[in-house]
Amino acid sequence: MNFLKRKNKKGNKIIFYYDYGRKKGQRPTTGIFIYTKPKNQTEKNHNKQSLSLIELKKSQLTIEKQAVGTAFIPQHKFKANFLDYYTDYVKQHQRKGNRHLQNSLTQFKAFMGKDFVAPIEISENLCKRFRRYLLDKYTGETPSDYYSRFKWVLAAATVDGYYLQNPTEKVSAKSNPSTKLKEFLEVEEYLDLIKTPCLNAEVQEAFIFCCYTGLRWVDVFTLSWEQLNRSVLTTRIIQAKTGLPVTLTLHPIAKLILEKRKRLLDNRDNKKALVFRLPSADGANKILLQWIKATAINKHITWSCARLSFSILLQDKLVDDATVAYLLGHATTEQVRKTYKRHRPKDQTTTISNLPSPELLPYFLNI
Missing domain, CATH: 3.30.160 (Double Stranded RNA Binding Domain)
Structure with missing residues (x-):
């Protein structure tokens, strides 16, 4: 050197x-x-x-x-506290918009419940217990995502000489599929909802806007006029959850909602003003629940159902996964294939009727 x-x-x-x-x-x-x-x-x-x-x-x-190539770690490179090593790894490898690495560290700290963790404490058994901790706490792909990042850190620590054998080598990441299927809205239910009055017009319009754009609650809650360019059919906003941009292709109904909100704004010249002045997430879901009860929709609908419905109804019209993923703001089609898909048929009777017709029944009975 x-x-x-x-x-x-x-x-x-x-x-x-x-x-x-x-x-x-x-x-x-x-x-x-x-x-x-x-x-x-x-x-x-x-x-x-x-x-x-x-x-x-x-x-x-x-x-x-x-x-290099030995199990020896120079004293000036060795970190007695594994949490310090983990923290440094996160700083060096964190990517904008990817929160999984930082969250894996946060969850590991919560699991350990202390500020000092010696490298020797990280055993295969501890790794199994941390994986179980994540599976008990989260559903879906989240446990797998967090534990996979934990494995990255242990793999790097093994290369750096902290371990002769990677403690996580035989402890693979696991997802935790939810046993409860989330509800979504069909086309007829979209129309029923639009026609039914709601106690809070802004909650009503914001939810319908999400149904036609695929936005999350966190994005519509913070949506400002500064983020929108109404002179074109599409506009790009930065997702609050991921930090990544998403392109909104505005359906005529979504555009009408924006035009109405613009007319009702007292401070029309304030570009930083919010498009929708909404209550808390809990408050908005309570209003949504009352609104759903006033319709003929017999489903448990929450705000996140709007994003799922947006994806499913597009796929019903044979829109390809890549396009749906793009409209939802995902970089790949993985989430569309795993999460944002139809998991139950719309009408089982109609589906079954595609089989050979009942008029063939006499032939069967005469056999």
């Missing part, structure tokens, strides 16, 4: 840099400098200590290079 040194623009300091190569970003600063012409004893002492620190770093890097 080499170190470079260069003078600053004023020429009064020499700054030291790591030298990993000649490509962009391969010569980061060490943060260490010396004075070119020390003016007093303080600056002379600074230079002496800085040069000693550079020699120490050279020694540390040499030891790191020699330790």
